[in-house]
Amino acid sequence: MADLSTFPITKRWPAANPAILQLYSLPTPNGVKVSIALEEIGLPYEPHLISFGANDQKSPEFMSLNPNGRIPAIIDPDGPGGKPIGLFESGAILLYLAEKTGKLMPADAVGRYETIQWVFFQMGGIGPMFGQFGHFHKFAADKVANNSYPVERYRDESKRLLGVLEERLQGRQWLMGDAYTIADIATFPWVRGADVFYGGREMLEYAKFPAVMAWLERCIARPASQKGLEIPARPK
Incomplete structure (x- = not known):
């Protein structure tokens, strides 16, 4: 099982299943891009709610993953080379997921x-x-x-x-x-x-x-x- 302990965000939002992708988000126009893509692809993931009301996105734990303090962000325990990778920016995440799975992107x-x-x-x-x-x-x-x-x-x-x-x-x-x-x-x-x-x-x-x-x-x-x-x- 992947070890996500090197990501400080997992101290505040622990992974129930560290072997699957971790999503840190909120259902806003930017946030739902990644959850929709993951549902389309069928890739297992674990969502964690980042509350704007609690200013979670500005917490040290969240900003350790995204220094820009914006949702969404992910940790994929099965990143390039089989090693965990953390990513932020919805467009970058969508591109990563499409290229990782060969879905939602033309092959040519x-x-x-x-x-x-x-x-x-x-x-x-x-x-x-x-x-x-x-x-x-x-x-x-x-x-x-x-x-x-x-x-x-x-x-x-x-x-x-x-x-x-x-x-x-x-x-x-x-x-x-x-x-x-x-x-x-x-x-x-x-x-x-x-x-x-x-x-x-x-x-x-x-x-x-x-x-x-x-x-x-x-x-x-x-x-x-x-x-x-x-x-x-x-x-x-």
Whole structure:
């Protein structure tokens, strides 16, 4: 059995089964990417809830694994060469899981790089812009009540990015065509989250992006998504 004792995070969140992948996360748009991918792949894993309310992500134990203090993060006891590896950043984790298992990624080089570019599109565009829109629209609305510029800036950029997705999804079932990949998994939780978490459906005019909305419904309907969207379970 793998020895994970060299990872300080396991002192605070002990592994019940150190032989399987350990996930440290919360069901946010970034966090659920990894749980959904793991459910799709069928790789055994053990989830640990990182509570923002308790500021867990800033604890010394968590930051020993991710010095940036953000979820998600993982420890894979069966990393390269059979040795444990710790990873953070959702995009890096998705790429690692796809390459480790040979799933959720086209086998050909062209398809692989096209998939990676759409993952980077989410990481550099969809995530940051939707996140800033949500912050100013929902969480900081009182702070910008007399200044509409922040909300308008991130609303307009978010709509522009939805337009890019709309064009890409014309005539395609998934971002890469017939194959469901980590590009879909990276992106759809943010499109869903802008509505579910931020209440931005009307302001972002989702109705103007029918291909995106149909794709989003297909992504959410997948059994792995239905399960992964709720992992780790929030405390009741």
